Amino acid sequence: MGPHNIKGKIVSGVFWNVLQLIINKTFSFAIKLVLAKFLFPEQFGLVGMAAVFTSFVQVFNELGIGAALVQRKDEHLRDSHFYTAFWTGVVWSVGIFLLITFVVAPLAANFYNEPLLRSIIPVLSIGVLSSPVNLVHRAQLTKKMDFKKLAFIGNASTIFAGAVALVLALQGAGVWSLVFNSVASFVIAMPLYFRATGWMPKLIWEKQAFNDIFGFGIYTTGTSILNNLLYNLDYLLIGKLVSASALGVYTFAFVLTDTFRNQFTIMMNKVMYPVYGRHQDDPGLLKKYYLKVVTYNSLIIYPIMVLLIILGEPLILNFFGSKWEESILPMKILALSVMVHMLVSGHASLLRGQGRPKLELKLQFFKAVFLYAPLITLGIYKYGIVGASWACVAYKVLEVILIQYYLKKVVDISIKDILTHLKVPFIASAVSFVLTSMLYLAGVHYLICAMVLGLTYTGIVVMLMHEELMLQYRELKKGRVKQVA
Template sequence: MDTTEPKSGRKLIANGILWNSVQLLVNQSFAFIIKLVLAKLLFPEQFGLIGMAAIFTGFVQILNDLGVGAALVQRKNEDLSESHYHTAFWAGVIWTTGLFLIMFLVVAPFAAYFYHQPQLKTIIPVLSLGILFSSVNMVHKAQLTKSMNFKKLAFIDNVTNIMSGLIALVMAYAGFGVWALVFNTVSTVIFAMPFYFKATGWLPRFEWSNSAFNDVFGFGIYTTGSNILNYLYNNIDYLLIGKLLGASVLGIYTLAFVLTDTFRSRIMAVINNVMYPIYGLKQNDTSLLKRYYLKVVQLNCVVVFPIMLFFIILGMPFITNIFGAKWVGAVVPLRILAGSVMLHILVSGNTALLRGVGRPGLEMKLQLVKAAIFLPTLALGINYAGIEGAAWAILFNKLVVVVVAQYSFSLIPDFSLTLSDFLGCLKTPLIASLTASAISVALYYLHLNYIICAVALFVAYFLTLRFLMKDEFKSYFKGILNKAA
């Protein structure tokens, strides 16, 4: 078998990374500004209130399409008919309507009782409007993703986030407080609806096929199961901290988590959104999949490592100067969680790979193993050391995730990924990280301004990368620029 990477594949990947990167830049800029303004205007306990609501709405959000959207992307074109799309649309509408009613009538009152916060009775139903309307966008988004039309996806996402972000900022300055963040979360989904209809030109018909539903639901049920386990795995800390330690402590922890995990999750999304359909298209060529996967890990590490190093080395002056002394309790958790993100990014493409090769069942089993280890260690950490203990528990469990992910490769037929292969792709970002850290720490202990130390960190990091990956950098950026032109 010829495993040479096709030019068309390289162009699709370059195009996808380009437009997903544009999407990331705009989204994270506005998201960061909004979080910055709210953190200045709100107190930790108010920030924690949103964190409490987000635990419940986020959990239901992962159920909103039953994994059907992922199934539509993974299926080959010849295995899909129009009935699959129409059936998926109406299944999503019926399902999310039921979820919204459950959130309004059951979950909101329960959350208010569980946390002793009456405001959650109002906040959660309003946040849940995003769940209700998200099903309308599901099929359109799957169609654009499947066709690798990331330019349109980036345009829709950026325009709606800019619209929502600007209005949310005005609301924040006008004194709406937590409702500015609530509005921003809900409005992006609603604003996106007409853009998706225009981008695809697809309109749903009153058509239902039981065979089409069973076809995509059979794949989607495993994907949804994995998403549920993954969500519980990544958010049980919010639930326990909010319940055991209160809204104010949860607010401090939330800030630390948002600053670190936002970069990790969004950067992973950029690459995984591109690679998931590619993995599906190339699922029979395991040698090519291996090269793609290692490049994904390397690229994610190259981007994420310097950001996390900044938080670890310069977290104290960053928090106190940007957010104020009231948030100083977030510094230690921020540093620990930044380390956990650096571990997590090492397996950044694992989920997309397993789904792309049609192994969602294996993914769900691995999530069960990770959850069984994580829950007791998290409970012990919170009980003995509060939010710092929670952060250390997360760091330990990210190490477990790396080991479990490495083991999972041996369960994919003909997919041989050795530890040597894995470490080989990490060599360059690790050398750059050590070099940049040494320079930044030295400057910081010389009492230079933390902004100067930060600039030195990033400059040293990318200069080292350029020296070690000179030819690869040229080839990569040439491909991106040619595609953009």
């Protein structure tokens, strides 16, 4: 596949993944808006408690097999690799589900002194059984960069899950509406994956094929374990040291900020990971692609974070009610941490695509053990959820310094390169922040302020990047025409 075809695939992939993100996040946000009207912070906190324990076990579920299939070059893949991956995942997932049901659920209930977790956790973990069934199909579609089909499956399953949750909430199901919102998407996704690929498993398991994919997957699994520690240690400690209500408030703030950032960067990583794998021997091209990813990630995320920092208070109070008032300050602080993180967004996908899962694992280990764990523990112990939020800011700053060192070493990307490529989102964010803040302080309605922020930011970006944006539009149009042809 030539560079022009690859570029078209990237632009097309970004289009379909952005479309999926918009539909997913818009619909999910609307569902959470409705659920927040019916539910209370304590109920969000209960699901957060359950998710902490299940995620620590679920992280072992795929064993990094899906990532290994995508990273491995086509000429080194045989049918037996796919069959072996499928059956390994299925057998392993059954064992994981039994472990969650009979060991993790009672342990979590005792740890938090919340008996309801014995029932919530097994239901919340149903996805463990279906995820390995879908992993080969996801890997095949990702490898082909067929993000149109992936977007359709993601959107259909999200809408289905949201509808189920909404019906349950209206029927007074309480916390169970949140639980099934997390589970129902797997039910619709499974048959859609089989239909999208046409791939059916055969009863074949080969030791050599297992060694090939597990040798790569063991490092990505280790990285996933450490990622899970990074994303859930604060939830674990807040639930234990503070309260379920505080955890619900913090979870809500996190969903509006870092969870959104995480979902968007995952979307971009899905597009770029197979590209990095194909061009792992061309550092110059990798550098070019990575800097583009950082630029466009920041262009999308920065205005949302600026909006939350300036107008987070009226948005939360008017849309979600005063019961979520305590989430306002943590949300603003976490929004700042997200803006810092964007300086090195997507670095893990770059390292993994280059075939460096071991380096990725080492970095995650250092960040989890020596940076995040002590900072978040101290922050929560001293200042509760506000301390946790400031600990996230401090961690992100140190993470940028660490990752920047290795980006320079691996693909010769300097901090100057990154700051140069972020010039436009920096300028647009600064101007929008000042103008919108002045209007809000002058008493202008917050919805008008939000519109001014969006128009100002968009106008500056278009003015400064007009030629590049038009080029990307032409590439997208060309890629869609080729797909139709």
